[in-house]
Amino acid sequence: MLDRHAVHELLRAGVRPRQIAHHLGVSRRTIERIAREPAPVDADDAAERRRRRIGRPGVPPATRDTVRQWLAEEPSLPPGEVWRRLRETGTPVGLSTTYRVIADARQQIPAALMVRFEGVAGEFAQFDFGEVDVRLTSGVRRRIHFAAYRLKYSRWVHVVVVPTERVEPLVRSLLASFEASGGVPLRVVFDNPKTVVIGREQGRPVWNATLAQVVLDYGFAIELCAPRSPEQKGSVENLVGFVKRAFFRARRFLDLDTDLQRQLAEWLVEVNEVRPCRATGEPPIRRLATEQARLTALTTPAADYGLKIPVTVGPTAMVTHQGLRYAMPAKACGLPATLYLYPDRVRIVCAGGKHEAVHPRFPLVGRVSYLTGQRAQQLASVYGERKRLYFMRERLLELGPVGEAYVTELVHQRPHTWKGCVERLFNALEVLGETRFRVVLQRALMQRLFGAEYVERLAAQLTDVADGVAS
Secondary structure, eight states, rough: OOOHHHHHHHHHHTTHHHHHHHHHSHHHHHHHHHHHSOOOOOOHHHHHHHHOOOOOOOOOHHHHHHHHHHHHOOOOOOHHHHHHHHHHHOOOHHHHHHHHHHHHHHTOOOOOOOOOOOOTTTTTEEEEEEEEEEEOOOOOSSEEEEEEETTTTTTTEEEESSSOOOOHHHHHHHHHHHHHHBOSSSEEOOOOOOOEEEEEEEEEEEEEEEHHHHHHTOOEEEEHHHHHHHHHHHHHHHHHHHHIIITTOEEEOOOTTTTTHHHHHHHHHHHISSSSOOOTTTTTHHHHHHHHHHHHOOOGOOOOOOOOEEEEOTTEEEEEEEEEEEOOOOOGGOOOOEEEOOEEEEEEEEETTEEEEEEEEEEESSSSEEETHHHHHHTOOOOOOOHHHHHHHHHHHOHHHHHHHHHHHHHHTTTTTTHHHHHHHHHOOOHHHHHHHHHHHHHHTTTOOOSSSHHHHHHHHHHHHHHHOOO
């Protein structure tokens, strides 16, 4: 799907069909046929290929390895001879299939002449991850990860420190680079990271579904450096090496959160606006205006873009993502849903928008997030006295260490009457809200007061104090 999307984007940018066909290695008639088709709106390549019944039987990896070995030993081996040898070894492949296997194998054999790939204004941007050990003024060394981005025409650079090299930091840093540079280029070049290509099927890349949707939403094409092709990926790797040598290893920092970020911002101003680039002989800022005239505006601001992640509402009306749990309406149990992941919040939608919840990205305390009234709404859907009792007790345990400690003591201190206390404590939780209830429960735990009546009394005292302060 991304290849078809790339064709539409290149045609929209004014690239001629013959040039696109040459770049993608297909016929011009194929490009013209894709141009007549509607633009893809879904990133699920496998589903689309099944629907359209596209594809040929795969060639075993052992056969590909054998052909690659023959060509490495004799680069000028004719395709007919390769086909004849394969048939003699008992591999019944067609001549056209042999040509495809040879083409894939030749891509992995280094060429004698290395040619650097350059781009015109707004055409190419490079992106890659790097990791480096930085030195603090205290003498301690810390390993950090960073994302480096560069527009190839102007050589304008942007660098972001990231927590990991997973897909969300990749997307967030890439969108931040788009915004900082003034728009979206025609293509972004990657060096085959696992966060972009999760595998290959019959020589074709299997794209990360989350990133694939970003590509469709922002209208750019992905270009991968061919494996073992240093003439293509050298520029990307040189960017990472340049950032390491010129900034991270050349300086010392007081800390990673403040001083490193301050020095990084100052260094980016220096390399983009002051220091002449070796390749162009002038600072990147002088060529950036020409580049920006060819960039495309962001369809959605980076901070407002939600990564689309398929999820399922569990049997307890919870959605789990990255170790955090978010509550949903009880009627959504078992339904497939889409989680929109923002920097500060998550939005979960299922049943065509019938059920929806917007939670803080990170709960204030603990790893479970409830919206106001969700506990009571879920309780209303639970039938049976015992089920309702343990539902309420589980909600108290989800409050974290203070909830677990208090319920444990309550059960052991009042083994015959704790059930009534749990119901009253659950009601107090709904009335006070999670934050205030946790404060009250902490006070009761510290004073060794185990019982709903003590918690209610402390809650009333806390309310009286708050009212007195307000008056």
